[in-house]
Amino acid sequence: MTPPPIPIRLLELAAEHAALQPALDEAMREVLEEAAFIQGLAVGQFAAELGAYLGGAHVVPCASGTDALTLALLSLNLPVGAEVIVPAFTYVATLEAAALLGLCPVLADVRPDTFNLDPAAVSAALTPRTGAIIAVHLFGQCADLEALGALAAAHGVALIEDNAQALGATFQFASGEVVHAGAVGAVGTTSFFPSKNLGALGDGGALLTRDLARAALLQQLANHGQSQKYHHQRIGLNSRLDTLQAALLRVKLRQLPANTAARQAVAARYDGALGDVPGLTIPARDARSSHVFHQYTVQVEGPGRRDALRDHLYQCGVPTAVYYPVPAHQQPAYAYLGYRAGQFPVAERLCETVLSLPLHPLLTADQVNYIGEAVGCFFDGRK
Incomplete structure (x- = not known):
């Protein structure tokens, strides 16, 4: 075999960024001039643009995909010890977020073809203590949102979508309705880790929801639980996407x-x-x-x-x-x-x-x- 002239790499981030260099440089220059490195203009602009790309979802940026999962669960106000059903085949962050909040991860097996959460296994794992189901859209396509959504609704539990690997994917329901991944459950989460399809030049994440009230709650929880500066209604996190990453992500979102x-x-x-x-x-x-x-x-x-x-x-x-x-x-x-x-x-x-x-x-x-x-x-x- 004759190897191709260009070496093969798992990722080509340097080459991808080189093609965007002028726009990335301009975005960085604007942030430096504004000097609002936390909650600057680009954060809100990026949230609005990503929401429009996802069919009108409300987007709450945060510091990482793991923080997004933690904030999504925190917004449900589940009691300590409540069970959260997660896939047995997933990155550990899916379990980690639940465990850190004192919740109990309950594993369910996945489908052998798509590797996504098996609704039959989820059904068998449901108990009166179940508070949420986390569906991970693994490797780029949606889990069975029709069946998982029906199970969540029938049992009165929340469906959370871990959309870190499938940003931009869509799912068609039997009714013909087409929805964006991350915008079906109570909360969707995503990550802007550099290797993701939409990756920052550092870390970052976001929460997605179609519920305006929940979006406001998530925004509050991600900012120390405060409704306004120095007024804290809830226990929250310090989890904010910094302005520079938001500005760079705006450039990459266009691509x-x-x-x-x-x-x-x-x-x-x-x-x-x-x-x-x-x-x-x-x-x-x-x-x-x-x-x-x-x-x-x-x-x-x-x-x-x-x-x-x-x-x-x-x-x-x-x-x-x-x-x-x-x-x-x-x-x-x-x-x-x-x-x-x-x-x-x-x-x-x-x-x-x-x-x-x-x-x-x-x-x-x-x-x-x-x-x-x-x-x-x-x-x-x-x-």
């Missing part, structure tokens, strides 16, 4: 539709290159959801084969990542929950079989073809 289309084109090329490789399963698509491809995550069949393929690709100059190598219930920090190995078989199997390939808007057709050829060499014994 998000084009970048999403580019990601989808890369995923389609991967599908063509990898769809017929025996022993490899390409990402499933839920027909009701668009997919913005935060990750292109395949499954590799056979004990130890995922790691062997990863080593082979590394030797070919192709970086990969494993999201996630250890299921939530086997993390030492959450041993106190009392779960045992084998209790969430789908999540456990995914942790042994998933592999995320390079995916970013600048990945070329030649690079995708090279990756496809490298994968094919492994499976047909030419490694």
Whole structure:
């Protein structure tokens, strides 16, 4: 195999930012001139523009995606010990936010095709102590918002959408209504961690809701619980998106539709290159959801084969990542929950079989073809 002339990277943030450099420089200059580094003009402007992009949602910026999850749960005013149902296959922040508030994370297994929360598993996990369900829209497409929303409504619990990986994705209900991910449940959350589809040049996050009163509550909770300066009605957090990050995110938001289309084109090329490789399963698509491809995550069949393929690709100059190598219930920090190995078989199997390939808007057709050829060499014994 002849490697492509441009080295392959998981992300190309430096190159993506280079194309935006004049606009980023101008945004930084304006913030420096205003010198309002906390709650400056750009924060409100970014919130309004992101809300418009998401179909009219109210957006409350905050300091990180993890803070967004914490604030979303805090806004529900759940009693200590209330149960929060979360996926067994997720980043630990989903559990962390609940645990830090004295709530009890209750795990539910995920679907083997989309990796998203399995409504049947959620139904089995519901108890009179359940206060919320957190649906994580993993890798870029929506969880089953129809079924999960119905369960939440029937049991009188809140649905929270962790939308850190699927900003801009949409879901179509059986009625024909199309909604943006993050704007269906009581609260949606997102992250602007630099590697996200809409990433800051630092950390940041936001909360999303269609309820104006809840948006006001979230704004208050994110600013020390105060209704006005030095007047604190609630116990809150100091969690604010700083003005510089908001200004930079405004620039990058304008590129998000084009970048999403580019990601989808890369995923389609991967599908063509990898769809017929025996022993490899390409990402499933839920027909009701668009997919913005935060990750292109395949499954590799056979004990130890995922790691062997990863080593082979590394030797070919192709970086990969494993999201996630250890299921939530086997993390030492959450041993106190009392779960045992084998209790969430789908999540456990995914942790042994998933592999995320390079995916970013600048990945070329030649690079995708090279990756496809490298994968094919492994499976047909030419490694």
